[in-house]
Amino acid sequence: MEYLTGVRHKDTLEISELRKQAQPGQTVKVNGAVHAIRNMGTVAFVILRKREGLLQGVYEEGTAKFDLKDIKEAATIEVEGVLEENEKAPGGIEIRMENLKILSQPQDEMMPLAISKWKLNTSLEAKLNYRSISLRNxxxxxxxxxxxxxxxxxxxxxxxxxxxxxxxxxxxxxxxxxxxxxxxxxxxxxxxxxxxxxxxxxxxxxxxxxxxxxxxxxxxxxxxxxxxxxxxxxxxxxxxxxxxxxxxxxxxxxxxxxxxxxxxxxxxxxxxxxxxxxxxxxxxxxxxxxxxxxxxxxxxxxxxxxxxxxxxxxxxxxxxxxxxxxxxxxxxxxxxxxxxxxxxxxxxxxxxxxxxxxxxxxxxxxxxxxxxxxxxxxxxxxxxxxxxxxxxxxxxxxxxxxxxxxxxxxxxxxxxxxxxxxxxxxxxxxxxxxxxxxxxxxxx
Amino acid sequence: MEYLTGVRHKDTLEISELRKQAQPGQTVKVNGAVHAIRNMGTVAFVILRKREGLLQGVYEEGTAKFDLKDIKEAATIEVEGVLEENEKAPGGIEIRMENLKILSQPQDEMMPLAISKWKLNTSLEAKLNYRSISLRNxxxxxxxxxxxxxxxxxxxxxxxxxxxxxxxxxxxxxxxxxxxxxxxxxxxxxxxxxxxxxxxxxxxxxxxxxxxxxxxxxxxxxxxxxxxxxxxxxxxxxxxxxxxxxxxxxxxxxxxxxxxxxxxxxxxxxxxxxxxxxxxxxxxxxxxxxxxxxxxxxxxxxxxxxxxxxxxxxxxxxxxxxxxxxxxxxxxxxxxxxxxxxxxxxxxxxxxxxxxxxxxxxxxxxxxxxxxxxxxxxxxxxxxxxxxxxxxxxxxxxxxxxxxxxxxxxxxxxxxxxxxxxxxxxxxxxxxxxxxxxxxxxxx
Missing domain, CATH: 3.30.930.10 (Bira Bifunctional Protein; Domain 2)
Structure with missing residues (x-):
């Protein structure tokens, strides 16, 4: 027998908590769905979709203790890294990624819709047919x-x-x-x-x-x-x-x-x-x-x-x-x-x-x-x-x-x-x- | 053309407003459904059912400018009178009634259930059959x-x-x-x-x-x-x-x-x-x-x-x-x-x-x-x-x-x-x- 005593404290932070409770330079833990991966060569951006919005993860070889290839689009992951301010990032903050934990993997299949685009350029019919995907936009x-x-x-x-x-x-x-x-x-x-x-x-x-x-x-x-x-x-x-x-x-x-x-x-x-x-x-x-x-x-x-x-x-x-x-x-x-x-x-x-x-x-x-x-x-x-x-x-x-x-x-x-x-x-x-x-x- | 500008102010008061905003001795206006009438001979109590509870109206010949017979059980009425404190009244307040306005009249028919009793002593079946009445209890x-x-x-x-x-x-x-x-x-x-x-x-x-x-x-x-x-x-x-x-x-x-x-x-x-x-x-x-x-x-x-x-x-x-x-x-x-x-x-x-x-x-x-x-x-x-x-x-x-x-x-x-x-x-x-x-x- 164990007791439940109310909502459990989590060490992962939501976007509003990153803004209010965390300081730039601090090591933080976040989770989310991989909304998009933008590989720029020396650096890559891993955009996480969270309930409060998008959060940018920055991948750099050397800093990150994992391989970028481990991250698939549409996977859900937990990331540990350093919080940094960046005016160009969504919401003005980003995480310099260090450690990765995969929470779930998608199948090796193309997404039916390009949900990470700002506007979902597709027909209403397609949006409704793939409702659980299109709404991720x-x-x-x-x-x-x-x-x-x-x-x-x-x-x-x-x-x-x-x-x-x-x-x-x-x-x-x-x-x-x-x-x-x-x-x-x-x-x-x-x-x-x-x-x-x-x-x-x-x-x-x-x-x-x-x-x-x-x-x-x-x-x-x-x-x-x-x-x-x-x-x-x-x-x-x-x-x-x-x-x-x-x-x-x-x-x-x-x-x-x-x-x-x-x-x-x-x-x-x-x-x-x-x-x-x-x-x-x-x-x-x-x-x-x-x-x-x-x-x-x-x-x-x-x-x-x-x-x-x-x-x-x-x-x-x-x-x-x-x-x-x-x-x-x-x-x-x-x-x-x-x-x-x-x-x-x-x-x-x-x-x-x-x-x-x-x-x-x-x-x-x-x-x-x-x-x-x-x-x-x-x-x-x-x-x-x-x-x-x-x-x-x-x-x-x-x-x-x-x-x-x-x-x-x-x-x-x-x-x-x-x-x-x-x-x-x-x-x-x-x-x-x-x-x-x-x-x-x-x-x- | 007229404009609607938001919720209209009413000069009738709810029970919580009588408690908070009005003073004993003040003339107030209230409305409600006639939940019960208790005629004691020289004085009668008209119990109003309002959304926040019951409110006692006191009828005395001389004070009231209407006939008690004008009030039927189950009518909805508006009453003007003097607010008074009375420990024995529901919620500790009552209205000494002066003026009456009938808002709606019921038919001359017996209520199917004695809703003004504290406990509705009837079967579940009867309560469900007369749901819109039994819930008035x-x-x-x-x-x-x-x-x-x-x-x-x-x-x-x-x-x-x-x-x-x-x-x-x-x-x-x-x-x-x-x-x-x-x-x-x-x-x-x-x-x-x-x-x-x-x-x-x-x-x-x-x-x-x-x-x-x-x-x-x-x-x-x-x-x-x-x-x-x-x-x-x-x-x-x-x-x-x-x-x-x-x-x-x-x-x-x-x-x-x-x-x-x-x-x-x-x-x-x-x-x-x-x-x-x-x-x-x-x-x-x-x-x-x-x-x-x-x-x-x-x-x-x-x-x-x-x-x-x-x-x-x-x-x-x-x-x-x-x-x-x-x-x-x-x-x-x-x-x-x-x-x-x-x-x-x-x-x-x-x-x-x-x-x-x-x-x-x-x-x-x-x-x-x-x-x-x-x-x-x-x-x-x-x-x-x-x-x-x-x-x-x-x-x-x-x-x-x-x-x-x-x-x-x-x-x-x-x-x-x-x-x-x-x-x-x-x-x-x-x-x-x-x-x-x-x-x-x-x-x-």
Whole structure:
């Protein structure tokens, strides 16, 4: 019997520890993956890939007590050597290598992608086919660190605002939004579906915790094969009670974006730099009504409105262009969506029930959030279900919740991969998805 | 057009704000759900349920400018009144009510459960059938605040240890562990499965980020209908590279548990008190070898060993009892599980390949974690797959990753609901699952 007493101290140092705890001239130990080897003849550079970035090892015959040939690209190694400052090295430091320990060896095979290049010059298709290799590229990897920051900010901000985190089931008897885009499965000889959203559950939990959030996968069997659609994605969802109006929800999302940009600046500065990202201004986000902005955009850009009750992708682009030109904003809330394009639980605008107290948030030309106030009155909910010719079947427990009192409430769902994509400036949502699922892609 | 500038200031106060920002004698505004009404004749108490706890409103004719009959149980209301101190009131404060605003009304129907009782005296079945109501009970709700604390601690601790959060797909072409307990679905006319674990993905991502974690649902089509099995649960997974041995993984998990207990003490003290929880000691956790402890337990308790290669639930109980009696610990790592009971990717012990460098963590009689070192060498992995008579089909990209170098690594998966259950002292994992999924339960 032995005891575990907590995280073990390691004598190998990470890059930030080399900077903070070690002195130039000191002998240090580091480990990492061999990202690249650059043999210049009398001297060679062995670039290690570590979680915090790249670290340069310098190989010189005489100093090093091993043969350079012992080091293969893609091996993982441990190196002992003297820490030195060098302005030209990544991060301004390097290790003059003395001793080598091989931790693992790769097979004698060509890497399928040249990951040590600054930009991975290959197709998206190839990047996705070799996902576990392509992400070893420093720029590719950085995208998902930014994505971590966005998720982390969402949770931390909402904790600070009194939200409780929930975990709701992804297998259920009926989908929240209805419609055809539901994945079906067999659940012990019963029909079941995968959750399109945590909608019903998060509403039910507003009656318990007042404010809740979830960051979890959702599943959409949509047959769109576009640059903006995924069949499985991560949804950042919150739902809040005791709202005075649906503006409270937009205000909370604005607060999140403000918090997220600050967190990225503070804790993800290196990744922002690697990707050359300029963060958007989020001090104030304009909100405009659906019908108004459609008209404004139609006038300003001569766009012909085809469908007065929905936004085409092209219109989303133009609205964002308008918001940028007129109000200098990369974000714009479009409010009061037509009732017929929103789910039954959306609260209609009492001033004009053809429209709802709901909104989308557009970011640089694309919808990244749908949100709004929900109906909290049982009778009103039942009426609307009836008016739509829908059945209550499978919604009994959701509906019963409203019989027993629910505060005025509403919430949002943010598509994490879309938010990341637009922040980074990518034009395909698969670029910011670790392992995308689409019509043709189920692997890796 | 209007601007959203961040979270809106509210003139209603939360319980912590009443304590910190308001003075006795001050007129304040609060909102909440009517949890209970206790009419004592000359005076009535209106107990509001708020996210931070219960708040007592005092109704007296003359002071209140409304009729007590206007308030229904389960309504949500806004109340204006004078803040007063009262030792007997929950939290030591109460509001002498003056003005009332009804925010929402329930239907005129009996509540299905007496949620305002301190203990909800009803069956688990009834609690689950009326989930959105039963969780309004203060004790029921508190369980999931503790669960939040455990999840939050997992992430915050791992961020501090240089881990990156990942989101891996739940729909895939093949399951990680193999076997029969896989949910199948049709994915655009192709066969697909739901992920039993993020195992392959988190290993692949160790080659990218060195250390990764994920907190997400996993799906197991197991036909066990027991108190400890769920068909969908939340798995707290991490995987770390550059380990010196599998002890590093146990040490990291111990570090997490230490951090989690501190966080619960600090930020969830109220919930610990409501549930009467005494937190376990986690300063040091004993680790014993599988074969050793089986023998020890057999000797000490006269338990007859039926299967030398697996632990029965009863043996898990006895091992925990042993650890408590001999070492005073609620936790115990059982190491070196037999190779034939572990998946192919588990690293065999070079000293005795009948056993693996893997472990389970038992907590108060139940396995809450499975973890271990994984094979990082391509040839070794391929050999083991062959030796087991398995096919490489569907694992090509997972296996290819190892061709191109992987550090020595390993990780764990913690069942969040089980951890919560054992911490709280419940005996059925459904008690600590918001919406459990089991053989017979697909709703709500």
């Amino acid at each position: 420093i720029r590719e990897r950085a995208k998902f660190r930014i994505q971590e920051g966005l998720t982390r900010a969402f949770r931390d901000f909402l904790y600070s605002q009194g939200f409780t985190e929930i975990h709701t089931p992804k297998i259920g008897a009926k989908g929240a939004e209805g419609g055809a885009n539901i994945f079906k499965l067999e659940y012990f000889h019963r029909p079941a579906v995968l959750a399109q959203s945590p909608q019903f559950y998060k509403q039910m939990m507003v009656g318990v915790f007042d404010r809740v959030f979830e960051t979890a996968p959702v599943f959409r069997a949509e047959k769109h094969n576009t640059k903006r659609h995924l069949n499985e994605y991560t949804s950042l969802d919150f739902e809040m009670g005791y709202i005075d109006g649906f503006e409270d929800i937009m205000a909370m999302e604005t607060g999140y974006l403000q918090y997220a940009m600050e967190l990225l600046k503070k804790d993800y500065a290196q990744e922002l730099k690697i990707l050359g990202i300029t963060l958007p201004e989020v001090e104030k986000i304009p909100a405009v009504e659906f019908s108004d902005i459609k008209e404004k955009v139609s006038e300003k850009y001569g766009h012909k409105m085809r469908n007065p009750f929905d936004l085409e992708p092209e219109e989303e682009q133009l609205i964002s262009q308008y918001a940028k030109e007129e109000w200098g904003s990369d974000f714009v809330f479009v409010t009061h969506y037509p009732s017929k394009k929103r789910p039954f639980y959306a609260m209609d605008d009492p001033k004009d029930p053809r429209y709802t107290l709901s909104f989308d948030l557009l970011f640089r030309g694309m919808e990244i959030t749908t949100g709004g106030q929900r109906i909290h009155d049982y009778e009103m909910l039942v009426e609307k279900i009836k008016a739509r010719g829908m059945s209550q079947e499978g919604m009994e427990q959701y509906l019963d919740t409203f019989k027993h009192g629910m505060p005025p409430h509403g919430g949002i769902g943010i598509g994490l991969e879309r938010l990341t994509m637009k922040l980074i400036g990518e034009d395909n949502v698969r670029e910011t998805t670790l392992f995308p699922r689409d019509l043709s892609r189920l692997e890796p | 203060i004790r029921e709700r508190a369980k999931f605040r503790i669960q939040e604390g455990l999840t939050r601690a997992f992430r915050d601790f791992l961020y501090s240890q240089g881990f990156t959060e990942i989101h891996t797909p739940k729909i895939g072409a093949k399951g990680a562990e193999g076997g029969a307990n896989i949910f199948k679905l049709e994915y655009f006319h192709r066969p697909a499965v739901l992920a039993q674990s993020p195992q392959f993905y988190k290993q692949m991502m160790v080659g990218v980020f060195d250390r990764v974690f994920e907190t997400a649902p996993v799906f197991r089509a197991e036909k066990h209908n027991t108190k400890r099995h769920l068909n969908e649960y939340t798995s707290l997974d991490f995987e770390m590279g550059y380990i010196d041995g599998f002890e590093d993984i146990m040490a990291m998990e111990t570090g997490y548990l230490q951090y989690a207990m501190e966080l619960l003490k600090k930020d969830y003290a109220q919930e610990l008190k409501i549930l009467g929880i005494t937190l376990p000691e986690v300063e040091k956790i004993p680790a014993v070898e599988f074969s050793d402890i089986k023998e020890k337990v057999s000797e000490k308790y006269g338990h007859k060993m039926r299967n030398p290669f697996d632990l029965e639930p009863e043996e898990e109980q006895l091992i925990s009892q042993y650890a408590k009696e001999e070492w005073g610990s609620d936790f115990v790592f059982v190491t070196h599980y037999p190779s034939k009971k572990r998946p192919f990717y588990a690293m065999d012990d070079p000293k005795d390949p009948r056993y693996t460098l893997s472990f389970d963590l038992l907590f108060r009689g139940m396995e809450i974690t499975t973890g271990g070192q994984r094979i990082h060498d391509y040839e070794m992995l391929v050999e083991k797959i062959k030796a087991r008579g398995m096919s490489q089909e569907g694992m090509e990209q997972y296996l290819d990753t190892f061709k191109h170098g992987m550090p020595p690594h390993g990780g764990i998966g913690i069942g969040l609901e089980r951890l919560t259950m054992k911490l709280i002292g419940e005996d059925n994992v459904r008690e600590t699952t918001l919406f459990p999924r089991d053989l017979s339960r697909l709703e709500p």
